[in-house]
Amino acid sequence: MGVFYFIVALLALASSVGFAYDPSPLQDFCVAINDTKTGVFVNGKFCKDPKLANADDFFFQGLGPGNTSNPLGSKVTPVTVNEILGLNTLGISLARVDFAPKGLNPPHTHPRGTEILVVLEGTLYVGFVSSNQDNNRLFTKVLNKGDVFVFPIGLIHFQLNVGYGEAIAIAGLSSQNPGVITIANAVFGSKPPISLEVLTKAFQVDKNVIDYLQKQFWYNNS
Structure with missing residues (x-):
């Protein structure tokens, strides 16, 4: 069931790539490399020769539980272009967020990406605050397993585990490197x-x- 909602989140983001700040690719892929001699600079990264790309360029292994033994009681495990080089120019990334009981992912923003959050386990109290132009309105919701919530690009948002057990969420983001x-x-x-x-x-x-x-x-x- 968790995999199903995860796929739904990715499909939703994929449909909005055309409106993202990341440039639309003009080729199948542009795998990032750090070689400035042989690469072509595209969107913050150099790209390897497409003929040299392989499956490992599009692979990340072990998106497992994060260590929540910290003052916040949460851990974010990002999977951006820094972890999967093949994400370069594709305008999408994700993160796994683990919460201890009462754990908090504190108020933060993603300056380059909209976020769509899917709860895989537990109960989260989530919210975001609109801009000064909209009088800083607070939008909140309590999410249970299978629920989905969207945080607009650049706005301050948070997630708090209000359940008695651990919680897990997957966040899809409309940028290869949302920040x-x-x-x-x-x-x-x-x-x-x-x-x-x-x-x-x-x-x-x-x-x-x-x-x-x-x-x-x-x-x-x-």
Whole structure:
């Protein structure tokens, strides 16, 4: 059953590739390589000679459980062009997200991709926030096994395991390399730190609050 919903998610993304930010391919494939002497630069990667491509260029082995023993209680295992070189120019990728009980995939954005999430096991409380133009409306839903939810490109979103057991989800993304910006990490864990003057005025709090937050360890679950 989980495989069925996974395939549905991929098909849904495939139908929207024409609207993605990644360029539409003009050839069957453009397998990424790091050889700048023999490759052709396309969409952030160099491409190998198509005649040298093989099945391993389109293969990723073992999308198994991630280690959720961390402060967030979640682990994201991405499968992007960095893991499957054959994804180059194809405008699609995915990720597996594992959750411990009460685990959180914290508020974050994907600057280059829309996400469609399929719950394989467990119960997740998910949501996203619209832009300032739409008055920052919060859209939320509780998802159970087999449910699907979409997070529009670039918008802040999250997933929280509200069940009593572990949860698993598969996310399809409309980019070969959608990127991720975890909000708390970016704002309070930047290197070098954002100035206290900027953050105290932005959040309208005392500088001691900002100083405390900047001194915390901001865990990266991906």
